[in-house]
Structure formats: structure tokens, C-alpha cells
Amino acid sequence: MAGRTAALSDQERVRREKLEALRALGVEPYGGRFERTHTAARFHEQFGGMSAEALEARPIAVRMAGRMMQKRRQGKAGFAHLQDMTGRFQIYLRQDVLGETAYEVYKLADIGDIFGVEGTVFRTKTGELTVLVRQFVLLAKSLRPLPEKFHGLKDVELRYRKRYLDLIMNPDVLKTFLLRSKIVRALRSILDAEGFVEVETPTLQPIPGGAAARPFVTYHNALDMEMYLRIAIELHLKRLIVGGIEKVYEIGRVYRNEGVSTKHNPEFTMLELYQAYADFTDIMALTESLIARVAEEAVGTTRIVYQGQPIDLTPPYRRAHMVDLIREATGVDFFRPMSVDEARALARAHGVEVAPHMTVGHIINEFFEQKVEASLIQPTFVYGHPVEISPLAKKNAADPRFADRFELYIAGREHANAFSELNDPMDQRERFLAQLKERELGNEEAHRMDEDFLEALEVGMPPTGGLGIGVDRLVMLLADQPSIRDVLLFPHMRHAPKEG
Structure with a gap:
């Protein structure tokens, strides 16, 4: 003292x-x-x-x-x-x-x-x-x-580290977080009215799953075992679908041990929902309705401006196959069969970076992320993801190279991810085994084997549509904020430099 x-x-x-x-x-x-x-x-x-x-x-x-x-x-x-x-x-x-x-x-x-x-x-x-x-x-x-002589607090780093000062000095910051609360309330009220049941599932898990991401690892002393902070909510909610809760959702924190950027924070909020006897086309309709209704309730309109760009959230949204979008942007046609070597050569020719473990499907996704994603300003459902990057989704009946999956892009960013959930336990086991091979080739984000989840699938899961929405990015969009840190009360920061 x-x-x-x-x-x-x-x-x-x-x-x-x-x-x-x-x-x-x-x-x-x-x-x-x-x-x-x-x-x-x-x-x-x-x-x-x-x-x-x-x-x-x-x-x-x-x-x-x-x-x-x-x-x-x-x-x-x-x-x-x-x-x-x-x-x-x-x-x-x-x-x-x-x-x-x-x-x-x-x-x-x-x-x-x-x-x-x-x-x-x-x-x-x-x-x-x-x-x-x-x-x-x-x-x-x-x-x-x-802070003196400020019309508010201007030092960005200080604003994030000392959010209490930011809230005192900048009334617009408080408005952003009040809007965030309104958005989350709207999500809940709409889903509750649609008959979805809100649940809470474990944050600490013995096996991380439900997404391609690197987890945070911790140790449970009493159980004498390594545990992980969840990287997604998905697999526990699917167990509840097996158990008979036919419309279920959770809004909760997930954790990914990855980089920090304007779009990413290691700890963030997800809405995940699952609906039995539905597929990804049903979820597509639900998604555009949900986002439009939340916009109406939270900001009073579906016609917004994000960082100077007018965006219309009024349904219906554009629908486009991933391969078609790549062809429009680069001239490369991934619908035709090709070898991994040919796909790698195309990647080199177009300046697309690829990793050693990547198959043709992975390279298709890299083309999309590096050449197309940023151009999708108006709401666009991108479907037709390669099966290799969709280990929990059903294969498309007409072309099994692709999954019955979509992602929603707005303002050049992914805002939602959904698919017809894979409910064939034998196929799911094969997908997990393929993911294990990817891990051996250096993909640290590949999915792990989860025998308990497979056992639940073997009991029988009805056909199901599932959806994940990044709540923080939705708040960024509706609050017109450029960085995820602007919609998180206490974003993760590097240690502050020591004074003196």
C-alpha cells in the first residue's frame, strides 16, 4: 500500500x-x-x-x-x-x-x-x-x-482494457451494449415463440468437437483427467435430439485457442439450434427469417448501413453454390473431377495458399475463402461445401462430393453455418477416421474421435437440421461496429506494458 x-x-x-x-x-x-x-x-x-x-x-x-x-x-x-x-x-x-x-x-x-x-x-x-x-x-x-480533455475516451487500447471508463466517457459505447442485450433478448423470444427449448450444456468437455478449431486445454484434478473448453455446442445438442427434445437451442460461450483479429476473439458467443425432421433448406428459411426479425426488433428495420455500405436483410436471400462462385471469380471449374495434384497446380497458378494435408475439397474451400468471401456484401447463402470440410453434415444425394450445408455471408463475413446433420453412425465413424488421418498429416484442427457421440447416434437420431450463428458478429452488423472487440465488454488483450 x-x-x-x-x-x-x-x-x-x-x-x-x-x-x-x-x-x-x-x-x-x-x-x-x-x-x-x-x-x-x-x-x-x-x-x-x-x-x-x-x-x-x-x-x-x-x-x-x-x-x-x-x-x-x-x-x-x-x-x-x-x-x-x-x-x-x-x-x-x-x-x-x-x-x-x-x-x-x-x-x-x-x-x-x-x-x-x-x-x-x-x-x-x-x-x-x-x-x-x-x-x-x-x-x-x-x-x-x-480522462481529461476528451469528448470521450479515444485511446483504443485503453478503451478495451478499462471498459468501465469507456462506458462512462462514451455514451455510444453504452448504446452498443444495450443493443447487444436487445439482440440476444430478441433471439431468445423468437426461438421460444417458435417452440424451441433453451438448454445449457457443459463448457468443460472430455473431447472437444463440433468444429474445426484448436481447443484450450485444462486439467480436472478431482477426476484426474485432461479436459477442454468447448469449441462448439453442437454434439451435446444432438444428443438431446436423440433424447427426444425435437427443437433445442443454446446461447453460450465457446472457446477457440486461435488468433485475435477484428473478426475473432478466443472467447465468443454462439447461438446453436437443432430441429428434428428438418433439413438444411428448412434451416435456410428459418435463418433468414430469424435475422430479419431480430433486425426489426433491435434496430427497427431490415435495411441497414454497415461501415458505409447499405445492406438489405429483407428475405429472401441470394443462394449460390460455392463452386459456381469460385468459377465466377476465377474461371476455375471444380465441378469437373480432378486429382489433388491438379488442384494444387491450380492453387499455385491463382496464388491460393494450401497446406500439406489438403485434399481437393480443402482446396476448393481455400479458393472460396481467399478469392470470393470478401466480395459477398449482401446476404448470401453459400451452399455445396466439400464433404472433407464438413465431417458432421450429410452428403448431397445428387453429388456426394459435397455436403448439404450452407454458410450465410453478409458484409464479407460468415454469419451462420448450417447443415442437414449426419445421422448415419457408420458414415460418421468413417468421417471421424478420415479426420484422424488429417491430424496425422498436420491438421491440428481436425475433429477427434468421439465414441460417446457415436454411441448416441447408434441409438437413432431423426433427420435433423442444425444452425450456428455467431452472436458477436450479428451484433457488429446491427450496431455498425468494425471490430469484434467493440461488441465484447471485456475483449482479450495482450498484457499491458508495465509502467516505468
């Missing part, structure tokens, strides 16, 4: 001196419960239409609270702006109304302190709605100054 005191800035030292001065006055700097009658928004909504004369004729008492963001004192009177979650409001304090002790509290007040006020509503000479304070209660003394 002595070291911390030595490192105090001048402002922090002054604030601590004021703290002691307040205590010397008999004022508790960290007060208790304060009952409010109005938030800032309710205050402006209720009284904003009333004239100065009307407010003077019928004085109305209010109790409000918030963080002091501005202070202007002149002698024995002064103004301040307090801020709560819904906005700001002005207060006016006079020594002859408050009394000497309470006015001294105001004189000792710093930007960032939290106060409760009781008083009557009036308008100033300039017409601003204001509270004439009769009771002024310190609820929390701020010992650290808020």
Missing part, C-alpha cells in the same frame, strides 16, 4: 485529501441505498414539455442520482451535470438552500464522484430543465480522475 501511495499522481493525492476533509465534516464518502423517483431519461420525458411557468406554479419533487460529469461553481451557488445509465441532467445548488455542510460537500466534489439529489424541477433563464437541490448526498467518492 505504501508503494501505491508513493506512485499517486497530484490529482489522486488531492482527491484523497478531499476524502479526509469530507470525513472530518462527518460525511460518509461511500453512502448506502438511495431511492430514486426518476432516471435522466424519465426526467426529460416527463418534464421536457412543461414551461418554466408551469413548473414554478406547481413545484414537483424528484430524487435522482448519477456521476458528476461537469461542475461550475460561482461563490455561493453552482451547477453540475450528473450522468446515469440513461443520460445526463443538470442540478443547481445554493448554499442558502442546502446549508453550509452540504454546500461544502459540493465544493469538495470532483468530476467522477457519485451523488444522490433531492429537489424540485425548474427551468433556468436559458430554458434548461434543472433540479434545484435541497438534499445533496455523496454516494461514492472517486479517487481517480476521469
Whole structure:
């Protein structure tokens, strides 16, 4: 503690001196419960239409609270702006109304302190709605100054590391996270109304599965076994389909031990849902309806602007085969049969990077990701993924090289992934074995063998359509935010450099 005191800035030292001065006055700097009658928004909504004369004729008492963001004192009177979650409001304090002790509290007040006020509503000479304070209660003394000379906090790294400051200083940031809450509520309410059952499944798993990703590894001491943070929700929800829960969903955290970018965070939120007796075409219709309805509920329209680009989320969405899109972009036709060597030669000719374990199917996907994906701005369902990259999806009956699977792309990013779920346990075992061979060739993200899941499939799983939606990316889209970090309250960051 002595070291911390030595490192105090001048402002922090002054604030601590004021703290002691307040205590010397008999004022508790960290007060208790304060009952409010109005938030800032309710205050402006209720009284904003009333004239100065009307407010003077019928004085109305209010109790409000918030963080002091501005202070202007002149002698024995002064103004301040307090801020709560819904906005700001002005207060006016006079020594002859408050009394000497309470006015001294105001004189000792710093930007960032939290106060409760009781008083009557009036308008100033300039017409601003204001509270004439009769009771002024310190609820929390701020010992650290808020960022100065900012119309908000501008240092991006600092904003992410100290989100509490970001929320205080930047009202638009708070709006983004309130919108996020609204989006998640809308997803839940729509799915609940459609008869889906929300469940919770394990985050710690003995075998990671349901996606191609590198997991986080941990150790369970009591069970004496290695465990993994889940990389997807899929396989447990499919077990519930086997168990007879025919429409099921979960909104939860998943974890992938991968890089950090504007599109990726190691910990993120997924919506996964599964519907028995459906296929990927049913899920396609559900997906476009779900996204359009969420947009309507959250932002009031399906016609949005994302980073300056108009986007229309009104169904129906464009549908396109992956191979057709590659042919349009590069002239390469992957519908015709070809060897791995020929596919590799085409990749070299077109500057497409490939890894040693990759088959023709993997190379098709690389062509798509490197040559097509970024161009898909308007909502587009891309279907016809190669079977090699779709180990949990049914093969297409007409062309078994491809899976009955789609991904939804908007603004050049994947927003959803869905397929007709593979329910043949023998085929699933073969797919897992093929994935094990990929692991041997260096694909660390290949799926592992999961005997327990195979046993569940052997009991019998009805034909099922499944869907995964990245909630964070959906929030980015509807909130018009360029980076996933802007829609995560506490994104993962490298260690901050040590001061000094």
C-alpha cells in the first residue's frame, strides 16, 4: 500500500485529501441505498414539455442520482451535470438552500464522484430543465480522475482494457451494449415463440468437437483427467435430439485457442439450434427469417448501413453454390473431377495458399475463402461445401462430393453455418477416421474421435437440421461496429506494458 501511495499522481493525492476533509465534516464518502423517483431519461420525458411557468406554479419533487460529469461553481451557488445509465441532467445548488455542510460537500466534489439529489424541477433563464437541490448526498467518492480533455475516451487500447471508463466517457459505447442485450433478448423470444427449448450444456468437455478449431486445454484434478473448453455446442445438442427434445437451442460461450483479429476473439458467443425432421433448406428459411426479425426488433428495420455500405436483410436471400462462385471469380471449374495434384497446380497458378494435408475439397474451400468471401456484401447463402470440410453434415444425394450445408455471408463475413446433420453412425465413424488421418498429416484442427457421440447416434437420431450463428458478429452488423472487440465488454488483450 505504501508503494501505491508513493506512485499517486497530484490529482489522486488531492482527491484523497478531499476524502479526509469530507470525513472530518462527518460525511460518509461511500453512502448506502438511495431511492430514486426518476432516471435522466424519465426526467426529460416527463418534464421536457412543461414551461418554466408551469413548473414554478406547481413545484414537483424528484430524487435522482448519477456521476458528476461537469461542475461550475460561482461563490455561493453552482451547477453540475450528473450522468446515469440513461443520460445526463443538470442540478443547481445554493448554499442558502442546502446549508453550509452540504454546500461544502459540493465544493469538495470532483468530476467522477457519485451523488444522490433531492429537489424540485425548474427551468433556468436559458430554458434548461434543472433540479434545484435541497438534499445533496455523496454516494461514492472517486479517487481517480476521469480522462481529461476528451469528448470521450479515444485511446483504443485503453478503451478495451478499462471498459468501465469507456462506458462512462462514451455514451455510444453504452448504446452498443444495450443493443447487444436487445439482440440476444430478441433471439431468445423468437426461438421460444417458435417452440424451441433453451438448454445449457457443459463448457468443460472430455473431447472437444463440433468444429474445426484448436481447443484450450485444462486439467480436472478431482477426476484426474485432461479436459477442454468447448469449441462448439453442437454434439451435446444432438444428443438431446436423440433424447427426444425435437427443437433445442443454446446461447453460450465457446472457446477457440486461435488468433485475435477484428473478426475473432478466443472467447465468443454462439447461438446453436437443432430441429428434428428438418433439413438444411428448412434451416435456410428459418435463418433468414430469424435475422430479419431480430433486425426489426433491435434496430427497427431490415435495411441497414454497415461501415458505409447499405445492406438489405429483407428475405429472401441470394443462394449460390460455392463452386459456381469460385468459377465466377476465377474461371476455375471444380465441378469437373480432378486429382489433388491438379488442384494444387491450380492453387499455385491463382496464388491460393494450401497446406500439406489438403485434399481437393480443402482446396476448393481455400479458393472460396481467399478469392470470393470478401466480395459477398449482401446476404448470401453459400451452399455445396466439400464433404472433407464438413465431417458432421450429410452428403448431397445428387453429388456426394459435397455436403448439404450452407454458410450465410453478409458484409464479407460468415454469419451462420448450417447443415442437414449426419445421422448415419457408420458414415460418421468413417468421417471421424478420415479426420484422424488429417491430424496425422498436420491438421491440428481436425475433429477427434468421439465414441460417446457415436454411441448416441447408434441409438437413432431423426433427420435433423442444425444452425450456428455467431452472436458477436450479428451484433457488429446491427450496431455498425468494425471490430469484434467493440461488441465484447471485456475483449482479450495482450498484457499491458508495465509502467516505468
